[in-house]
Amino acid sequence: MLVQGSGRGRLLGIVTACCVLVAGIGGLEAGTGADDGGEAPAISDSQIAFGKTVYQTRASCIVCHGWSGNGDAAERAAAPGLSLRETVLTRDQLIEVVKCGRPGTNMPYHDSFAYTDDRCYGVTAAELGDQMPTRTIASTLQRREIEAVVDYLIARVVGRGEITLAECEEFWEPGARACAEYQ
Numbered sequence: 001m002l003v004q005g006s007g008r009g010r011l012l013g014i015v016t017a018c019c020v021l022v023a024g025i026g027g028l029e030a031g032t033g034a035d036d037g038g039e040a041p042a043i044s045d046s047q048i049a050f051g052k053t054v055y056q057t058r059a060s061c062i063v064c065h066g067w068s069g070n071g072d073a074a075e076r077a078a079a080p081g082l083s084l085r086e087t088v089l090t091r092d093q094l095i096e097v098v099k100c101g102r103p104g105t106n107m108p109y110h111d112s113f114a115y116t117d118d119r120c121y122g123v124t125a126a127e128l129g130d131q132m133p134t135r136t137i138a139s140t141l142q143r144r145e146i147e148a149v150v151d152y153l154i155a156r157v158v159g160r161g162e163i164t165l166a167e168c169e170e171f172w173e174p175g176a177r178a179c180a181e182y183q
């Protein structure tokens with residue numbers, strides 16, 4: 001009985017491993033036909049680093065959302081943003097908000113053609129009237145920059161709980177004055 005059982009177990013194991021392998025290859029093949037957006041692809045370190053420069057300097061998201069994305073920016077120049085750490089938006093939705101801003105709020109748009117046609121929420125500037133979000137005061141962004149900043153958020157910000165010293169020093173530098181409060 002025992003011998004038979006473990007024999008079956010081994011066979012099952014081999015069959016399972018084989019199927020997992022096949023499923024894995026199938027998944028890879030499906031993944032290479034990547035459509036625009038959808039599930040987050042594997043993100044490289046250089047893509048994350050590029051996204052961080054968009055967040056920190058190029059688009060100045062940091063001014064309103066803070067370095068940690070918790071919306072409680074010490075450098076707060078505008079209304080504090082929602083916490084990006086706690087966002088429940090999908091990758092596509094994050095891309096859309098960065099592209100189009102959010103009507104009726106201080107979240108600016110970053111696509112230079114936003115609201116000139118129906119690319120943003122299906123509405124134009126004329127239809128939005130005074131609900132029209134402002135254009136970013138930094139430079140507008142290309143699609144790849146928007147994707148990079150969103151992938152940076154997904155990799156380093158979304159879903160993070162309490163801010164830690166390690167996270168702060170990773171963003172700034174080891175021993176940074178800005179991180180003293182997390183010691």
Ligand code: HEC
Binds near residue numbers: 064083084089097150
């Ligand atoms: C002028 C201040 C300001 C700047 C600059 C800014 N944001 Fe925002 N952002 C806001 C505010 C305010 C909200 C909240 C809008 C609301 O009430 O729904 C917000 C909301 C968001 C949201 C939606 C979060 C959610 O869960 O609904 C995302 C994502 C976001 N911002 C990302 C960014 C990124 C990335 C940048 C830089 C490319 C950026 N923001 C620049 C003020 C700003």
